[in-house]
Structure formats: C-alpha cells, structure tokens
Amino acid sequence: MATRGSGNFMRLVSDDSNASTLTEDFGNHQEELPSTLPGEQEQLPSTLPGEQEQLPSALPGEQEQLPSTLPGEQEQLPSALSGEQEQLPSTLPGEQEQLPSTLPGEQEQLPSALPGCHRGLEEELYFSRKWDPNLPLKNLPLSMQEKRKTREQRQQSRHIIDCCESWRRSQQHMRKRLREQVARVIWGLQPWSKTMHKIEGKFGVGVKSYFTFLRYLIYLNLLHCLFIGGLALAPALLFRDKNKPSGLTANESRGALDLLLGTGFVEHSPVFYGFYTPVSIPHGGLCLNTPLLFLAGMAAVLMLSAVMELRRTVIGYKHTWLLGNRYNLHMCYKVFCGWDFCIQDPNSARLKHRLIRNDIRLELQEESFHQRVSQRTFRQRLQLYFLRGILNFLVLTLLAGSFSLIYFATHISNKEKEGWILPLLYEYLPSISITVVNVLLPHLFRRIAAFEDYSLTWQVNITLVRSIFLKLATLGMFLLFLHQKDLTFVKTNQPPEPPAKLNSSKNCWENEFGKEMYKLVVFDFLAGGLNAVLLEYPRKLLVEKYPSCSLVKAIGKQSFLIPFHVLDLVYSQTVTWVGLFYSPLLVHISVIKLLLVFYIKKFVLFHCCVPAQRSFRGSQSSVLFHFTLLLGLLIAVVTLSFNVTMRTSSQDCGPFVNYSSIFNMTSSCVGTLPSPVQRTIHYFTSEAFALPLILAEIVVLTSFVSQGRANRKAIERLKEMLIMCSADKRYLVKKHSAWLRTLKSSVSAGTCEDARPTALKDPSGFQPLLLRSVSTP
Amino acid sequence: MGNKQTIFTDEQLDAYQDCTFFTRKEILRLHGRYHELAPHLVPMDYTNEPDVKLPLALIVNMPELKENPFRNRIVESFSEDGEGNLSFNDFVDMFSVLSEMAPRELKAIYAFKIYDFNTDNFICKEDLEKTLNKLTREELTSEEVNLVCEKAIEEADLDGDSKLSFADFENMISRAPDFLSTFHLRI
Numbered sequence: 007m008a009t010r011g012s013g014n015f016m017r018l019v020s021d022d023s024n025a026s027t028l029t030e031d032f033g034n035h036q037e038e039l040p041s042t043l044p045g046e047q048e049q050l051p052s053t054l055p056g057e058q059e060q061l062p063s064a065l066p067g068e069q070e071q072l073p074s075t076l077p078g079e080q081e082q083l084p085s086a087l088s089g090e091q092e093q094l095p096s097t098l099p100g101e102q103e104q105l106p107s108t109l110p111g112e113q114e115q116l117p118s119a120l121p122g123c124h125r126g127l128e129e130e131l132y133f134s135r136k137w138d139p140n141l142p143l144k145n146l147p148l149s150m151q152e153k154r155k156t157r158e159q160r161q162q163s164r165h166i167i168d169c170c171e172s173w174r175r176s177q178q179h180m181r182k183r184l185r186e187q188v189a190r191v192i193w194g195l196q197p198w199s200k201t202m203h204k205i206e207g208k209f210g211v212g213v214k215s216y217f218t219f220l221r222y223l224i225y226l227n228l229l230h231c232l233f234i235g236g237l238a239l240a241p242a243l244l245f246r247d248k249n250k251p252s253g254l255t256a257n258e259s260r261g262a263l264d265l266l267l268g269t270g271f272v273e274h275s276p277v278f279y280g281f282y283t284p285v286s287i288p289h290g291g292l293c294l295n296t297p298l299l300f301l302a303g304m305a306a307v308l309m310l311s312a313v314m315e316l317r318r319t320v321i322g323y324k325h326t327w328l329l330g331n332r333y334n335l336h337m338c339y340k341v342f343c344g345w346d347f348c349i350q351d352p353n354s355a356r357l358k359h360r361l362i363r364n365d366i367r368l369e370l371q372e373e374s375f376h377q378r379v380s381q382r383t384f385r386q387r388l389q390l391y392f393l394r395g396i397l398n399f400l401v402l403t404l405l406a407g408s409f410s411l412i413y414f415a416t417h418i419s420n421k422e423k424e425g426w427i428l429p430l431l432y433e434y435l436p437s438i439s440i441t442v443v444n445v446l447l448p449h450l451f452r453r454i455a456a457f458e459d460y461s462l463t464w465q466v467n468i469t470l471v472r473s474i475f476l477k478l479a480t481l482g483m484f485l486l487f488l489h490q491k492d493l494t495f496v497k498t499n500q501p502p503e504p505p506a507k508l509n510s511s512k513n514c515w516e517n518e519f520g521k522e523m524y525k526l527v528v529f530d531f532l533a534g535g536l537n538a539v540l541l542e543y544p545r546k547l548l549v550e551k552y553p554s555c556s557l558v559k560a561i562g563k564q565s566f567l568i569p570f571h572v573l574d575l576v577y578s579q580t581v582t583w584v585g586l587f588y589s590p591l592l593v594h595i596s597v598i599k600l601l602l603v604f605y606i607k608k609f610v611l612f613h614c615c616v617p618a619q620r621s622f623r624g625s626q627s628s629v630l631f632h633f634t635l636l637l638g639l640l641i642a643v644v645t646l647s648f649n650v651t652m653r654t655s656s657q658d659c660g661p662f663v664n665y666s667s668i669f670n671m672t673s674s675c676v677g678t679l680p681s682p683v684q685r686t687i688h689y690f691t692s693e694a695f696a697l698p699l700i701l702a703e704i705v706v707l708t709s710f711v712s713q714g715r716a717n718r719k720a721i722e723r724l725k726e727m728l729i730m731c732s733a734d735k736r737y738l739v740k741k742h743s744a745w746l747r748t749l750k751s752s753v754s755a756g757t758c759e760d761a762r763p764t765a766l767k768d769p770s771g772f773q774p775l776l777l778r779s780v781s782t783p
Numbered sequence: 784m785g786n787k788q789t790i791f792t793d794e795q796l797d798a799y800q801d802c803t804f805f806t807r808k809e810i811l812r813l814h815g816r817y818h819e820l821a822p823h824l825v826p827m828d829y830t831n832e833p834d835v836k837l838p839l840a841l842i843v844n845m846p847e848l849k850e851n852p853f854r855n856r857i858v859e860s861f862s863e864d865g866e867g868n869l870s871f872n873d874f875v876d877m878f879s880v881l882s883e884m885a886p887r888e889l890k891a892i893y894a895f896k897i898y899d900f901n902t903d904n905f906i907c908k909e910d911l912e913k914t915l916n917k918l919t920r921e922e923l924t925s926e927e928v929n930l931v932c933e934k935a936i937e938e939a940d941l942d943g944d945s946k947l948s949f950a951d952f953e954n955m956i957s958r959a960p961d962f963l964s965t966f967h968l969r970i
Contacts, residue, residue: 143802144879147892149863150872153802186884187806211961337934339959341911342898342952344918346965347851347881355850363919366931373934725941732942 142182197221201608207354209566209617210361211346215628216568217604223579224600226314230307230586230593237303238590239276241296242661245285263426266528267433268521277524277591279516280659293675297661301668304587308643311583315636322629340365357617368462375461394458401454401472408443408476409483415439416487436522437529440480444577445533448473448570470569474634477577478641485584485645488522514659516588519649523585527592530578531599538610546614565618566611572631575603580638584645790814792830803879810875816970817874820845829871839867842874847968852917853897857881860896881968890966891956895949906947908932 143153143160198221206214264270268278275281286295344362349355382390415435431438451472455465492515542564552558582596655662662668676687689695788811791799799810818825820841826833839858848854858867861877869877879885880893896902900910911932915923923931939947939955947955956962 144804145886145889147889149861150802150876154798157798157801183800211964335938335955335958337931338939338955339961341914341918341931341935342894342956343959343962343965345852347968348965349850350846352850359852359918359920359922363922366915366919366923367927370927370930373930728941729943732944736944 198604203348205608205611206346207349207351208357209611209615210358212568212618213566213611216566216572217607219572219628219631220575220600220604220607223575224597224604226311226579227582227593227597227600229310231597233303233307233310234586234590234593237306238282238296238300241285241287241299242276242282245287245296246283263430266430266525268524273517273521275591277589277595278520279588279590280514282590282661284661284664293678297668297671298675300590300661301672303590304646307586307593308583308639308646311639312636312643315632315639319629319632319636322632337366337369340369361617372461372463390459397454397458401451404447404450405476405479408439408447408480411439411443412436412480412484413487416484416491434525434529436484437526440484440526441529441533443480444477444574447476448573451476466569470573470630473570473573474576474637477573478580478634478637481577481580481584482641488519492518514656515653516656516660520585520588520592523581523592524589524595526581527578527585527596527599530574530581531602534574534603535606538606538614542610542614563616564610564614566615571607573634576631576634576638579635580641583639583642586642587646587649790827790829795829799875803875804882804884805875805879813875813878813970814871816845817871825871834870836862836868836870837874842867842869847970852920853914856897856900860893865902878968878970881966883967883969885967887957887963888953890963891953892949894956894962894966895952898952904949906952908936908946911935 143157146153146156148156198217202214202217202221205217264272272278273280282296282300284295284297340362344365346358349358415438419432419435448469451469452465455469455472458465458468460468545561546563548558549561549563578596578599582592585592650668655668657663662671664671676684679687790811791814796807796810799805800807803810805813814829817837818827821837824837825835839855839862842848842858843854848857851857855867857877858869859865861873861880862869863873880889895906898910898914899906900913901907912928915928915931936945936947939951941951941954942948
C-alpha cells in the first residue's frame with residue numbers, strides 16, 4: 007500500500023481543513039472521521055494505516071476504497087464499535103501526543119482533559135489550533151485551573167534555562183505590564199468618557215458616535231491652535247512694531263456690536279489678518295520672518311488635517327464598505343452582535359430589545375422590498391422613473407432658489423448703516439439665509455425621498471447625499487458671490503459702503519473675507535444655542551404639560567437626528583478651514599464654540615429628546631462623515647489657493663504687504679539657501695518632476711487594482727473549494743457509517759467471520775473486490 | 784507590594800494577574816463582589832483555595848448580568864459542570880474574558896459557546912431561534928423568526944452544512960465592526 011493516491015487526496019485536503027475537521031464533528035457523528043494526514047492515523051476507527059486512497063471529489067461514484075478497508079487494522083474495528091463514546095482524539099486522555107505531530111511548535115500538555123467536560127470546546131480548539139507557545143496566558147481559552155497549571159509548567163521550564171535568559175524574560179514581562187498600565191491610564195484620561203458611556207447606554211451607539219466625532223473635532227482644532235499659536239500668533243505678538251498706531255478711533259468701538267460684527271476693537275486684534283505685519287526676526291536671516299512663519303503655520307495645519315482625515319476615511323472604508331457590502335453579513339451581525347452587554351438599566355434594556363426588533367423587521371422589509379423591485383412591471387418602472395425625475399427636478403429648483411436667496415442676501419448686506427439693530431440684521435443676512443436654508447431643506451429632502459419608493463436605507467442615504475451637497479454647495483456659492491462682490495468693487499473702484507465709515511480696512515479685502523467667515527461661525531453657534539433654548543426646551547415643556555392635546559401629540563418630542571447634527575459639525579469645521587488664513591484666531595474661537603456645543607447638545611439630548619425608534623448604522627456612516635469632512639477640506643484648500651494665486655494681496659494690511667504675491671516671498675527665501683538645495687527645490691516644482699510622478703502613481707494604482715481583483719477571484723475559488731471539501735467529508739462519513747453498519751450487522755449475524763481472516767491474510771489489492779460486494783447494498 | 788490584605792497569597796495574586804486581564808486591585812475587588820453575593824458561603828480567606836461554588840441563581844442576579852438576555856448561557860459556559868455553578872476561578876475567568884482587554888479570538892470562542900444552546904459545538908437553526916427569541920423577548924412572529932434564521936445561516940455558513948461551525952462563526956465575527964464594543968462587561 008504505497009502512497010498511491012495520497013497525492014490526489016492532498017490536493018483536496020489542506021492543513022486548515024484538517025483543523026476544521028477535528029473541531030466540527032465532535033460528538034455529532036456516530037463514527038469517527040479519518041484523520042486525514044498520511045502517516046498519522048493511529049486513531050480512528052478509520053484506523054488507517056497511513057494513507058488515503060483516492061477520493062476525487064469529482065467522481066463520487068468511485069469511492070469504493072474507503073480508508074477503513076485497508077488491511078492491517080481490521081481487528082481494531084470492534085473496539086471502535088463497542089463503547090460508542092465517539093470522541094475526537096483531542097479529548098481522550100493520554101492521547102494528546104497524536105495531535106502535536108500535526109502541529110508545528112511545542113504544545114502544552116493539558117493535564118486533565120476529561121472527556122465530557124463542559125469546557126470541551128476550548129480545549130479542543132486549544133489543541134487543534136496552532137497556539138503560539140509564547141502567547142500570554144490571558145489569551146488562552148482555558149479554564150483558570152488549567153491556565154495556572156500551564157503557568158507552573160512554563161515557570162518550571164523557565165528554571166531550566168540559565169539565569170540570564172530568565173532575567174531577560176522577567177524584565178520583558180515587567181515592561182509589558184508597565185506598558186499595559188500606562189495605556190490604561192491614558193485611555194482613562196480621555197475627557198467625557200463617563201458621559202459617553204452614559205449616552206451609549208441610554209441612546210445607543212449611533213448617538214455616541216456623534217459625540218465621539220465632536221470630541222475628535224475638538225482635538226483637531228486644539229492641535230491647530232497649537233500650530234497657529236506657535237507659528238503665527240506668537241511671532242506677531244512678540245515682534246510687533248509697538249510704535250505703529252493701532253488705527254482705532256474712539257467713536258468706532260461699539261462694544262458688544264463689535265464682537266458680533268467683527269469691527270472695531272476686534273478688527274484690530276489678532277483675530278483678523280490685518281493685525282499681522284511683516285517683521286523680520288532679528289538674527290534670523292532673510293528666511294526667518296513672520297510672513298513665512300504665518301504661511302508655514304497655515305500650510306502645516308491644512309496638511310495635518312488632510313492626513314488625519316484621509317487616514318480615518320481609509321481605515322473606515324477598508325473595514326466597513328469593502329468587506330461589508332461584499333459579504334453582506336448584516337443579519338448575522340444583528341443577531342450575534344446586536345445586544346450590548348454593558349446595559350444595566352431595565353429601561354435601556356427594554357429600549358434595546360425594541361431597537362433590535364425594529365432593526366430586524368427593517369432588514370426583513372428590505373429583503374421583501376428587493377423582491378418586490380425585481381417583480382416590477384415595465385409600466386410601473388416607467389411611472390416610477392417619471393416620478394423620480396420630477397422629484398429630482400424639484401430638488402434642483404429648491405437648490406437654485408436657495409442659491410438665489412444667498413445671492414441677494416450677499417449683495418444687499420452692508421447697505422444699512424444707521425441704528426444698531428438694522429445694520430446687525432443686514433450684516434448677518436447672508437449667515438441667516440445660509441443657516442435657514444441648511445436647516446429647512448434637509449427636512450424637505452427627507453419628505454421628498456419618502457415618495458421616491460426606495461428601500462429605507464437608500465432613502466436615508468440619498469437624503470444624506472443631498473444634504474451634504476446642499477451644505478457644501480451653499481458655502482461654495484457664498485464664497486463665489488463674495489468674490490464677485492469684491493471684484494465689482496475693485497473694478498468700479500467704488501467702495502460698497504458709504505465713505506462715512508472710515509476704516510483702514512476699507513482697502514483690505516482679506517479682512518472683509520475674514521469677517522464674513524467670522525460672522526458665519528458666530529451665527530452658527532448662536533443659532534444652535536437659540537434653537538435649544540427657544541425651540542427644543544419649550545417643545546419638551548409643552549409635551550409634558552399638555553400630553554393630551556392632539557397637536558402636541560402630533561409634534562411629539564424630538565429624537566436626536568444624528569446625520570443632520572453631524573453635517574452641522576462638518577459645515578462649521580469647513581467654514582473654520584476656509585476662514586483660517588484670513589482670520590487666524592478662528593480655530594481658537596471654534597474650539598470654545600465646540601466645547602459649548604458639546605454641553606448644549608448634551609443638555610438637549612438628556613432633557614428634550616427621546617431615543618430613536620430605529621438604530622443608526624454608525625460604523626458605515628462614520629466613513630461618510632469623515633469623507634464629507636475631507637470634501638470640506640478640499641473646498642477650503644481650493645478657495646485658499648485661488649485667493650492666493652489669483653488675487654493680489656492688499657497693500658495696506660497683512661503680513662504680505664511687501665510682496666506682490668506670496669510666492670515672491672517664498673522665492674526670496676529659497677534664494678538664500680545653498681545652491682544644491684535650491685536646485686533640488688527647483689526640480690521638485692518643475693514639470694519634469696510632475697510628469698514622471700503622475701506616471702509612477704498610475705502604475706502603482708493599476709497594480710493595486712489588479713491585485714485586488716485577483717484576490718477577490720481567489721476568495722471566490724477558495725469558498726467553492728471549502729464547500730466541496732465539506733461535501734466530500736460528509737460523503738465520506740456517510741459511506742463509512744454505511745460500511746460500519748453492514749459490518750456490524752454481518753458480525754452479529756455471524757456471516758462474515760470468514761471474510762475477515764481472508765482480508766487479513768491477503769494484504770494485496772484483492773480487498774476492494776471483496777469489500778465491494780460487502781458494501782454494496 | 785506592602786498590601787495588608789490577607790485574602791490571597793502574593794503568589795496567588797501573581798498567578799491571577801498573569802492569567803487574567805485584571806490587576807491586583809481589581810482581583811481583590813472582584814473577590815469582594817463574589818463575597819457579597821453570598822457572605823456566609825464565601826470565605827474571606829482564599830489562601831488555601833477553598834472549593835466554594837455559587838449557584839447560577841445568585842450570579843445572574845448581579846446588576847451587570849441582570850438585564851442580559853443571555854445571562855444563563857454566559858454563566859453556564861464558564862462553569863466547570865455546565866450547570867452554572869461558578870467557583871471564584873470561574874468567576875474571575877468570566878469577567879476577564881468579557882473585559883475590554885480580551886482579544887477578539889478569545890471572545891469569539893466564548894461567544895460561540897454562549898450562543899450554542901444545545902452544546903453540540905454547532906450553532907444550528909434551533910440555537911439561532913432561541914437566540915433570536917431571547918433577543919427580541921419573543922415579540923417576532925414565528926415566520927419572521929424563521930426567515931431571520933434562514934437568512935443568517937445562509938449568510939454565514941461557508942461549508943454548506945446549514946449550521947454554523949466554529950470556523951464559520953469566527954470568520955463572520957472577525958469582520959463584525961461592533962463585536963468588540965458590544966461583547967464586553969464592565970465590573
């Protein structure tokens with residue numbers, strides 16, 4: 007019995023399927039499976055001498071040669087027949103020596119693996135898997151007693167090594183523990199972790215993800231503050247020319263109004279671009295001057311944001327979309343990962359049960375929806391597309407209407423100058439119109455999407471996409487209109503405001519731009535605060551005081567609409583980025599604003615909101631939110647580069663007064679560097695570098711894409727192979743059990759006594775014929 | 784370390800620290816919790832490893848487990864006899880595996896055990912039905928339950944035997960984004 011056919015068998019069976027073989031059939035089948043590695047089969051009834059015969063899966067009809075028919079082991083069969091406590095070798099005491107031969111590396115000997123012990127699964131897995139002997143004890147799936155015994159074994163083996171080695175290991179051990187403790191302390195120091203935990207318990211993971219996003223934005227802005235403070239603010243404050251007049255006249259300061267409008271004392275403070283003047287730092291040479299540091303600070307901030315956002319988006323994309331959609335395990339996740347084990351409050355538990363139930367119903371509804379879609383007739387589809395076309399047109403008209411509103415608001419602002427409330431209103435008109443549009447239209451989009459006959463998740467997605475487009479487009483349009491307004495001013499050389507307003511910044515378009523962004527940020531915050539105080543809280547009071555009134559019942563309590571709140575955050579961060587260059591302290595203002603927003607939203611959540619009826623797929627949408635943030639950053643970068651390259655900096659204000667453009671300043675700095683460095687920099691900024699770079703990127707991208715495709719094909723093939731292997735296995739088991747049964751019956755009937763000695767006597771290939779007659783039903 | 788505690792020997796505490804994800808203080812705190820479940824049964828002195836087991840009924844009334852629909856299965860999975868009687872070792876083991884620091888592979892093994900109601904090392908359709916009923920407090924119709932179980936098995940079963948083996952389960956769980964954040968207990 008040479009290894010004829012073992013090659014074929016090995017084609018079907020790999021090491022991994024060996025492992026799964028051993029774990030899967032514990033106790034379920036009455037027979038034991040042939041352990042499938044050649045040379046290792048002392049175990050089983052399948053008492054194989056050592057190799058497998060051909061089991062080509064493509065030819066199921068030819069499997070007369072069962073492994074168990076091989077001579078030399080027939081006498082062991084009765085032992086397998088009696089006492090059918092069929093257990094896998096791994097759980098039989100004293101026989102663990104078998105398995106280690108299949109596994110590389112050392113194995114810990116389990117002292118007492120009692121058969122039938124209820125920790126059986128872990129022990130089985132422990133032995134069938136290739137557990138790294140250096141794996142920390144905590145990670146082993148054993149019961150505490152066994153872990154402690156293993157620990158003693160390890161310690162004893164450690165005594166055998168010499169003292170240097172043991173000292174090194176104990177040091178490693180202590181260092182690991184120290185690292186764990188430090189990590190734990192740092193993790194615990196994260197602000198608001200208790201609050202977040204409470205929120206998660208009461209309102210679910212989706213709402214918590216909003217607050218996590220908010221906290222992330224606070225960190226980001228704090229980081230920006232550091233950069234701006236160090237590179238732009240500090241040099242400006244330290245090296246300021248103290249003799250220069252501040253330009254502030256007494257009758258201009260209007261107190262609180264200044265704070266809101268960004269005029270007066272605020273205008274001449276570091277908040278706006280006009281404050282920063284070009285000063286060379288003493289002992290710094292030509293390169294170290296405040297403009298360059300200013301530019302470096304801004305560039306660093308933008309690049310840092312880009313890197314962080316890209317990283318977050320890519321990681322999220324890899325985890326959720328690439329794998330999630332392809333393998334579509336949603337129902338499984340809902341069933342197995344649905345319950346949050348941290349819930350201790352009975353109300354939250356009830357809520358969670360309800361959420362899970364609604365989720366599952368939603369998922370089932372989507373299934374039936376997909377079926378319904380596939381059954382649509384041609385006429386129905388035509389009607390549906392027509393309806394969708396009309397609704398999309400409606401959406402576009404709404405967008406166009408909002409853009410024109412913003413256009414008018416931009417152009418008639420700064421018109422009124424008398425009094426104080428009317429100018430305030432006019433100045434804030436663009437911000438008010440943008441906020442109104444951003445608040446109303448997403449709700450309208452939500453209603454519209456309900457008519458378009460999409461599945462529920464698609465409705466949410468399409469509303470989200472439209473809202474994102476709305477927010478970014480309104481901001482983009484506003485910037486465009488501002489630019490147009492300034493251009494008309496420059497062309498006609500007519501100041502938009504009456505000359506009564508003597509202001510040194512009348513020639514400073516950067517300050518005006520900064521002021522608009524400042525007003526946007528301030529109004530956004532005010533709107534949030536007023537919304538909480540004037541709308542949410544009274545609504546809650548109404549609902550509580552008059553619960554029986556039908557109107558009140560129709561309105562009901564607000565539920566925390568996560569996507570819209572997150573988009574608000576994205577919008578405010580985008581505005582901060584756009585205005586950063588022209589109003590450097592905007593990041594500091596926005597840090598304070600975000601902190602206040604956190605507490606306001608927390609108040610609204612805990613006191614005025616009810617938990618949502620449907621759970622929010624937080625993990626998938628977080629990718630979308632980070633991607634939107636990235637888009638916002640892109641808008642900011644495009645606007646900034648446009649302003650920097652196309653428009654000349656004003657001659658009256660700002661750090662770049664002495665240079666016609668910012669690039670002139672950088673080139674004069676580069677000119678002072680040593681010549682090899684200069685030559686490299688010139689090379690990097692020339693076309694001769696850009697083209698090969700683009701080509702190289704294309705080549706790399708193509709290779710990644712084709713690798714991805716090849717991997718996907720390999721995955722499909724492996725999945726099919728897996729199904730084939732397990733079908734083989736089941737077929738084998740059936741055949742084997744059928745054979746055992748016939749053998750048993752013939753043994754008990756006493757008819758086959760002579761067949762067996764014959765088999766024993768003749769080890770040549772004569773068996774197959776004999777057994778074929780036996781095994782054929 | 785200069786602790787004046789007399790509940791465990793230093794050697795025992797070291798062993799616990801190595802075998803679980805807890806620090807010394809947390810292990811002592813756990814012992815306090817274990818003790819207060821049954822003060823007359825659990826001795827304060829564990830230096831000679833007394834063989835004390837608390838019954839299932841006491842453990843599932845702990846506030847951390849009370850609202851959990853799988854509390855019985857959790858406790859049964861960590862007990863030596865499969866009936867839910869936990870010794871202190873098992874108790875610590877349970878909270879260690881369910882703590883935040885346990886790795887995914889370890890949690891997957893025990894999650895599989897918990898969801899396997901008939902302990903045949905497969906999650907078959909009946910196991911899934913029981914899981915679902917516990918999750919939704921039996922408020923889904925039987926047809927919905929049936930649909931859900933079929934769909935779940937269809938999604939996760941890789942080798943085509945219409946039940947989930949551990950390999951299938953682990954493969955599915957390894958890609959679940961929320962598994963680690965939901966499958967943990969805080970004590």
